Amino acid sequence: MDALAENKVRIPSMAGSSAKLQAVDAGIETGLKGLTPAKITEVISRVLSAETGARLMAYFSACTHCGLCSEACHFYLSMDGDPAWSPMGKVKQTLWEMVKKKGRVSPAFIQRAARIAYTECNLCRRCSLYCPIGIDVAYLLSVVRRICHALGVIPLYLQDTVNSHSATFNQMWVKADEWVDTLQWQEEDARDEIPGLRIPLEKEGAEIMYSVIAPEPKFQAGLLYKAAVIMNTAGVDWTMPARPGWDNSDMAMYSGDFEIMGRLKRLYFETAVRLRVKKIVMCECGHAFRSIYDTGNRWLGWRMPPIETQHAIDFYHELLEKGRIRIAKKFQPLVTLHDPCNMVRGFGLHERARDVVKALCENFVEMTPNREYNYCCTAGGGVINCGPPYKQTRMLGARVKALQMQTAGAKIVIAPCHNCHSGLEDINQHYRLGLHIRYLADILYEVMEKPGAKELSEQEAA
Amino acid sequence: MMSKALIPLAVSAIVFFCLAMSFAQEDHARLDNYVFEKPAMPPALFDHDAHNEKAGIDDCAICHHVIENGKLSEFETSEDRPCVECHGLSPSAENAIALRRAYHLRCKGCHLDRESGPIMCGGCHSRGV
Amino acid sequence: MHELYMIVSGPMMWATCVVFSGGVIYQLGRLLRLLLRKERSLLSYMSLRYSLRSIAHWIIPFGTLNMRRNPLITLVSFSFHICLLIVPVFLTAHVVLWEEAWNISWSCLPGPVADGITLVVPAACIFFAWRRLRRPEVRFVSDPADFMFLVLVALPFLSGFYCCRHWPGYEVVMIVHIVSGQALLVSLPFTRLAHMILVWFTRSYMGSEFGAVRHARDY
Structure with missing residues (x-):
């Protein structure tokens, strides 16, 4: 059952000294x-x-x-x-x-x-x-x-993100103009591929508010691009807030600063109300979902989130099921799926995630254990956010995860969660597993039909 | 003459023996538990005469009582009837005290009252001999 | 002996009943009071369906992943808990006492069966103690009281077995049997043996959160 017991390829343990790691x-x-x-x-x-x-x-x-x-x-x-x-x-x-x-x-x-x-x-x-x-x-x-x-x-690094939340209402000290700039930059880039594409800002009365976490504008802007392409292709009536309240990440929940957590979530829900949207769709992030669905809402006195909140896995599932996104050619290389704790033990999206993966990919193999029983990426819960002082411990603690991914046999690991993504990438490098960690959006963008898209030259696509 | 006179005596002896057989096994050291289906324990050790002598019990009605209209009969006793005749195997409308409970209350109850005699299972339901 | 028996089976037994039921009521009251005063919102997440789903999976042998992963512990734990509950209730000697005192009666375990399963409990206690000492992850979270509880649980069963056999001196052991059983009952609500009462609530809550809110299995 456990990869540790079953695995033939041993990754040596360095646990002997680990307890004394200071x-x-x-x-x-x-x-x-x-x-x-x-x-x-x-x-x-x-x-x-x-x-x-x-x-x-x-x-x-x-x-x-x-x-x-x-x-x-x-x-x-x-x-x-x-x-x-x-x-x-x-x-x-x-x-x-x-x-x-x-x-x-x-x-x-x-x-x-x-x-x-x-x-x-x-x-x-x-x-x-x-x-x-x-x-x-x-x-x-x-x-x-x-x-x-x-x-x-x-821990200093964790507290720094909380300070950022407190001062800017986002996790990574993204300034107000940087946020809008980044969205417009991604919009402009994406219009080269899909003319007429928009990232509608502050559109009151839109059906959907799309929200991301600060690492996206900070250093993964490509994900905003891909989201815009998916939204435009599917013909979704959507918007993104231009003012603070756009980031639904929440390290305060993990540092124990529930007062700040409450402030963040209040502004977040109020932003959705201000834009008069019917529901919130959020990017592939696990802890942010936990914060709005499980922890932050309760702190504010909401039994359930006051506005319907949909995680990207579920949203892609809906788009594919309703045929609003069609697949041009399925992704061919063998992929495996990492079940993020907050999406699976937190919201039971494991079967939908598989549906999406199988709709996108021709060749899928399970890692074991999976679904609710999947091993943690060792990054979540704010652990990766505690920063470099603890990376060594985190890598030692991820040995069983490394074994599990290695045993699955696929070179591509889909991790529909930001924290998992970063954590698994660290594991991949530390244990030299030679894997590629991908978001669902990466693959969806790659394999979807894009009617009206201009053929990009190889150079541009890269 | 002698032999003729002995006949009724012999008959009554046989009758008595048969009667006695139906109340107790041949060794009088244990109570007869034939009415119990699959008894869980060995029958209780009980030597009638030795017990009563030691306990100083003269009044048969202490055990062999007769209850009429909810009252202990002053004159009648029931040595001639098996206990199960009144105390059924399970409690009934006529008699709430079932046989097993009657035995336990009678024996153990008296032993506790007098602080004398066995009060734990093995004292009577001895597995030995 | 008569006097001692009268004391332990009379006033002490009554005291045990009072302390035991009082303790159970006290613990339930404390739980409810804390729940209503501090965590009332949790009540809104309780779901009968998912409480029962969770309890069902955890009350059926091998109904959960962790049970299937540890078949020996599953077998021992289930035998232990089943015998722990069945023996005191269905043992002939106990039924007779209920019958004497309250004129109520029910069917009894056949003697040899009762003998056998009585010994399951102390045997399981030995296994648990061995596991507690031997497995580092269990020893790490053990404290001396955990071993004491095993003795406390095993003692009434061992002494009871001794008495059932009518071994020499069993009258004295009988007193030990009664008193140790009373000690077990008295300590139950106030120690971690209280999991007997609390587990239904903790399982129901976990089941409700996992089932109704998180749409996932908790087994």
């Missing part, structure tokens, strides 16, 4: 300087009493310490079964002690707790499928993150 992180170091035992106790008690309730009580009272969650975790599997990396093992080293000692823990304990909660758990919820009791370990570790946030002990 990253130097200015964010955490600085935060620790301001801590006193009294403050730690006060903050932990406050968060536990004000923000946790029946779930925490039930989880801690009911956990039988059986260890059956361990083998769900890609970190645990990759680190050769070192128990410090198992889901409950991580809880034991963090929240468990905090609760038991009523918050009387040392700054050194907080330092370790922050490292574990922020960088050694992706909150991917795979262990939720393994626990017989039904304990949500990801929830427990996000409580630890909330505590660390309240203590000001947060």
Whole structure:
């Protein structure tokens, strides 16, 4: 069942030294300087009493310490079964002690707790499928993150993205004019291929608001181009906001800064209301979907998102099913599919993702395990956003993922999620797997019929 | 003459023996449990005379009682009738106390009251001998 | 012995019943109070259908991926829990006590079967203890209390088996049997043995979130 056990090609483990890996992180170091035992106790008690309730009580009272969650975790599997990396093992080293000692823990304990909660758990919820009791370990570790946030002990890179969210309402310090410029630049480029193509900005009353995350305008502008081509070809009545509120990414959700998360999501939903759209369609991003569908909406008091929100996988599925996009010639090379945690364990899009992949690609092979049981990319949950100090650990923790992708046998891995995409690309390079990580949009753009498109010269297409 | 006089005696002896057989197995050390289908435990150890002598029980009606109209009969006793005649195998409208419960309440109940005699399973339902 | 038996089977048994049911009610009340006061919104995600789906998968042997991955643990855990519940309820000696006290009765386990499955419980406890010591991922999350619970659970079954055989001195063991059973019942609501009560809620919640909100399997 597990790729680790089945795999014939061994990728050597470097887990021996991994537990002792100590990253130097200015964010955490600085935060620790301001801590006193009294403050730690006060903050932990406050968060536990004000923000946790029946779930925490039930989880801690009911956990039988059986260890059956361990083998769900890609970190645990990759680190050769070192128990410090198992889901409950991580809880034991963090929240468990905090609760038991009523918050009387040392700054050194907080330092370790922050490292574990922020960088050694992706909150991917795979262990939720393994626990017989039904304990949500990801929830427990996000409580630890909330505590660390309240203590000001947060990895520097992660906090920087939160600061960006706070100041600009996008994740990557994209300035207001840069955003519009980028869209117009992509529109102009795309008009060379499809004359008359538009990226409609601020079109009130459009059917769909298309929203992306800041990495797209920042360094993956090609994805905006491809989205514009797909929207125009399908004849979708769409728009994009020109003002802040266009970015639905949310690292505040992962840093534990729920107040900022709330601000982000409020502006996001209000932007959709301002544009009077019927629904939001979002790019191939997993955590952003979690933020609007599961976490941010709840913080704001919405049981479900106040406006219908559709993930790209589901949107492409709809376009293909309704025949609004037709396939010219299917993609030929063998592909495999990585199920992003937030789209599969978060929204059950696994079958639709397969439908789309099979509609686009002639040759598809599953990686094992798959669907809800897929291994995490080791980048999600804000872990990749904690930056270079933790990359080595992240790569060690991804060994089982590397094996899984290698075993699948396809050179092309489709990952319909930004975080997964970046994470898998890191794994690909670290383990020298020789893979190509693609978005669905990449392939859809490549194989779709584009009526009215000018034939591009080879040079232009490249 | 002698032999003629012995006949009724012999007959009554045989009758008594047969009667006794139907209440107890030949060794009187255990109660007869023939009415129970597939008894879960060995029959209880019980030596009638030795028990009563040791317990100082003279009144037959303590065990062999007769209940009439919900009251313990003052004069009548029931040594001549099998317990199951009143205490059925399961509780009924006429008698709520089923046979097994009657035995347990009677024996164990009395032992507890007097703080004497077996109160745990093996004291009576001995697996030995 | 009579006096001791009277005390443990009388006032102590009543106290056990009161503490046990009081504890269960207290824990349920605490859970409900916390839920209503702090996490009331979670109630809106509860779905009967997906609660039952989740419980069904986790209550049927090999109904989940993790159970299929660990067949030995699945077999031992299921045997353990089934015997743990069946033996005390359907053992002849216990049924007789209910019959004596309350005039209620039900069918009993045949003697040899009861003997056999009584031993399943301590045997499983030994397995669990062995696994707790031997498997690093389990040892890492174990504390001394976890081993104590195994002893606490095994003791009434071992002593009960001893009494059933009427082995020498079983009268004293019987007192141990009753008191250890009472200790088990009393500690149940207040320790992590409370998973017996809480698991229905945690499973239902996980099942509801996964089924009704996340459209995915939680098994």
